Amino acid sequence: MLYHSTRSKAVSCGSKEAILKGLCTDGGLYVSDDIMSASLDMSKLMDKSYEEIAFEVFKVLLDDYTDEELKSCIAKAYAGKFETAELTPVTKLGKYWMTELYHGPTSAFKDMALCMLPQLMSKALKDEKVMILTATSGDTGKAALSGFQDAENIGITVFYPYGKVSDIQYLQMATQEGGNVNVAAVRGNFDDCQTGVKKIFAADSEKILRERKISLSSANSINVGRLVPQVIYYIESYKKLVQDKAISYGDKLDFVVPTGNFGDILAGYYAKALGLPVGKLIVASNENNVLTDFLNTGVYDKNRDFVKTISPSMDILVSSNLERMLYYASGCDAEYVAGLMKDLSEKGRFEVAKEILDTLQDIFDCGYATNDESMQVIRDAWNDDHRLIDPHTAVGYKVAKDIASGRPTVILSTASPFKFAKDVYESIFGELSDKNADGFAYMGALSEKTGEKAPTPLAMLKTKEIRHTAVVDIDKMEQFVIDSLNCIL
Secondary structure, three states, X not given: OOEEEOOEEEEXXXXXXXXXXXXOOOOOOEEOHHHHOOXXXXXXXXXXXXXXXXXXXXXXXXXXXXXXXXXXXXXXXXXXXXXXXXXXXXXXXXXXXXXXXOOOOOOEOOHHHHOOHHHXXXXXXXXXXXXXXXXXXXXXXXXXHHHHOOOOOEEEEEEEEOXXXXXXXXXXXXXXXXOOEXXXXXXXXXXXXXXHHHHHHOOOHHHHHHHOOEEEEOOOOOOHHHHHHHHHHHHHHHHHHHHOOOOXXXXXXXXXXXXXXXXXXXXXXHHHHOOOOEEEEEEEEOOOXXXXXXXXXXXXXXXXXXXXXXXXXXXXXXXXXXXXXXXXXXXXXXXXXXXXXXXXXXXXXXXXXXXXXXXXXXXXXXXXXOHHXXXXXXXXXXXXXXXXXXXXXXXXXXXXXXXXXXXXXXXXXXEOHHHHHHHHHHXXXXXXXXXXXXXXXHHHHHHHHHOOOOOHHHHHHHHOOOOOOEEEOHHHHHHHHHHOHHXXX
């Protein structure tokens, strides 16, 4: 399976090279036309374990890895890193099902891919060294830092928007151990961080890196090695419902996905392309609802106010992975996609042709939730079903209620409610009397009120040492990366 840029088919490579590079030199994302004709016999996966499903998916989508390499990666990625026996339990939430993707080492769905990406990258390395460069709106950063901690011949630098992540998310990054990790807050929002990272990939600093025999790569969902592992839990969710006799094999299943950067739901499209019986993939947005507007009108316009919400991992106005979906929806027309991305860069907006919008609307549905609606849904989930859900899952739950297809529906639950304990607690019980209460006070109060236990990795943060305090301007991000190269020398 060959990979090339969404913006040009001039140069192709295997999955190992695509994973090491992360982003194409022309700014495009790696895609493979072969996925349009690839397939898996999904019926044969219905009695396999999560790890066995992963192996079958990787064999198709990452086919330049040997079977032995893939089995080694899978064993190292998942074994002993999750707090539950099942990696992704499927439970009930009202009349829907909920896939719990937050039982890994950082209590967020990013763990499902970022436990795997370092393993895939290490197998792809030869004599070179790599600096992982990642922008995060909250969860990716910690999951990437944790996954790559002390990885041989690999360093990692993470940028997050200053003052725009939760206090728990901040502490997860600021306390991260490891001799090869670097963290900096950026004076700006997530889109500023993401744009800054893309500029660094294309900057003159590449010459400095080449002189030191270091290449740049990414742990964001723009990396193929991050995207492909996310396909697995769609198949696993379907399998669980078949095994529980909630559906019969062949029944179509809708998935509601809280998403800002479009990576998590794009993995659902990959699962559908490989043969999973998917009905609709439903994009659930918060008040930064640029994706909802696009899927309704065909116009993508980032020229709007940025809203800081209680679901910060979705506070995004430039959804990078949408570019991959535009490539497939346009019939694999790289020149057309390059034009759209040029419009987005120069004008802050683009509009797709009607036939492309029709194609997208056949695959996706969409909706959004305001902060107040998210808080109401969190309260309803607890009062009606005795379920704690985080604000991102609440967005998905609200959208699921709004869009009733009549088909069985799974909501992807992307983070532990204790990661956003203050907002969850206040949604259900109101404010604590102590106006200076921090995230840990709310975490303890939420546990006491509900009888639910906070995940161990979150509860332990309170006593960990702050190690990373850097704050940089947007135009200083590149220099911060250059100054951080010594961590892998």
